[in-house]
Amino acid sequence: MPYTVTVRDHMMVAHSFTGEAFGPAQRLHGATFVVDATFGADELDADGVVVDIGRASAALAEITGALGYRNLDEEPDFAGVNTTTEVLCRTIADRLADAVAAGDLGPAAGLATITVTLHESHIAWASYARPL
Template identity: 65%
Template sequence: MFAVTVRDHIMIAHSFRGAVFGPAQALHGATFVVDATFRRAELDADNIVVDIGLATEQLHDALADLTYTNLDDHPEFAGVNTTTEYLAQVVARRLAERAGDGRLGPHADGLAGITVTLHESHVASASYELTLT
């Protein structure tokens, strides 16, 4: 399996509901380094996985409405605990939509999957792996 990874970051504020989250139930900020990995079994006719420039642009666009916002006020997340794991899934699905509608270019047609990893710190991260059909 071949893979290409691009990176960006977001800065957000949010809070959680539930005793399991302890002090994180209060409003707090987070900065995530976001890696998006695009996979395919075989390289395309140009010997690439995906256009890296378009992948970088589309990752940035997929994050644009999240960065510098309080996710508690974001309509998409009403009533949702926006955990790192959950946000990784949201970003992966946004990128899959962009692959499907052509915003990632024609090279994205053969993608087998997308994995998004949000790094909370240098010691903790969460990922979501999406298989494309």
């Protein structure tokens, strides 16, 4: 994508993982994520933008607000799922794609991709990219 716009938010969650690979993270623990949502387009719209930054920020804040300050182990959407950083990236990207489809980000005919990156710390992060 020659054009991208990124908006940022954060969220704090509690969760645990199933599986020996996760060691002590099998126990309930907290995580704080910086969340970046990057919207990509091949061309700018008639106003010269990829997406309305205000609407994109609001959509991301609504999603992180719905996930934040919760024990994700208790959320029906995640029943039986390890809520790894990668899984949470995909969840947020899919919810943003739903918001685009619903028109919540305004006219977004030129949008082609969404990439969500969750930063676990200043040295570790994961991303998920999807087409629209």
